[in-house]
Amino acid sequence: MGRVIAILSGKGGVGKTTITAELGIALAKRDLNVCLIDADIAMANLSLLLNMQNSPITLHDVLLGEANIQDAIYDGPAGVKFIPSGLSLENYRRVDSERLQSVIDSIRNQFDFILLDCAAGIEKNVLAAIAASDEVILVTMPTSPSIADVLKAKITAQRLGSKTIGVIMNFVRKENGEIKKDDVMKMLELPVFATVPFDDEIRKSFMQEKVMPVMIRKPGTPAAIEIQRAAAKLAGLSIQIDEGEKKGFFAKLFSPFTNLFKKKPKKIDESKGSMGGK
């Protein structure tokens, strides 16, 4: 029976979607069966982060009763499975988010972890995601407005009978005025799984010809390493950091030449790539 975990923050812009994607990939890299669900039904963008924005069947279709959930599960990076939400505003208006629980229950045996990327706020769609989950992880920035909102999110989860298991602090810059990990633990009465530093590599991962999560592109960056630690803690595994391929100065300098002599990898059929590999 898989663990269904909602990633929640209350406040928008704290990095919930990024944390969900990176955490899911980090868990998948530890050979766990992971499914990411874009439960932000109104403002879905997890698919953009995973570069899987053209998925023909989405969670919207499933919640509308027009498609089977199995047809909305796609192969994502590093073996992670992904259920996207649609980008259509019209369908969003028609969707019955209260069906989310039964949809998730029907697939929970297929995975070790099902991570739900929730919307900001505590509106109906967020409540549906919380109610459909067994556990909640709160994501916050080390600032007071963000903490105020996770407090409300924690109370909401408690009201709906979902267990809040921990906090991930994101965008940590170690500035004087930041709220520290110990303060967060004391205020929220929860363990802090990770303090993810502000890392420009995350921002840059959106600025590529082919958008790719940093856990794939550069797993050795400080933010990715911290998320790998959080994944290990969450799964109860020993911490093994994948730092990716590290190149020294000379290796980087001569890489254009050495690449000429390397055997070219087989070309991946794009039509069967991230989008169609159901």
Added chain:
Amino acid sequence: MIKLLNDVKNFFRAVAAKVLDLDDTVKPEQHLKLFEDYLDKFEFDTNTKDVRKFLSVLTKKHLVDDIVISTMTGSSIASVNGNAVSTAISGAALFNYVQSEHPKSESVLIKNGRGWSILFPQNDKLFIVKASSELSMIELRALTKEINGFLTKSVPGSMGVKG
């Protein structure tokens, strides 16, 4: 002498901070103080055997004004104020009428003045909830799940409990 050195040091530090625009942020202690007891206000002790006390705590936890539980035929099972006979009868009559006209209806929402009355059947019981805003089905289910859990655990043959 030491005080003088400290004053000089502080002076140069202040000048340097001004000129170099150094990080002068500090932790918002007032906010932290505000948050410190925030969660305590939302700690709800539902560990009681008194049904009225339990429902009273639930009204605060689920942000509603009143809860009445009745049978589908209008007999009052339990309520917050202990006197809900007329609410139970009229609630059950109303819900049964609506369901006879709309057999698939899952709940009835009535906007009355400043608040809402919500009729929600579950496990052969009718939950009549009054609140200042309408509750989603998800919130109603969470509320009724707790009540059903309490009735099953605390009151054997729960249908017989009088409000």
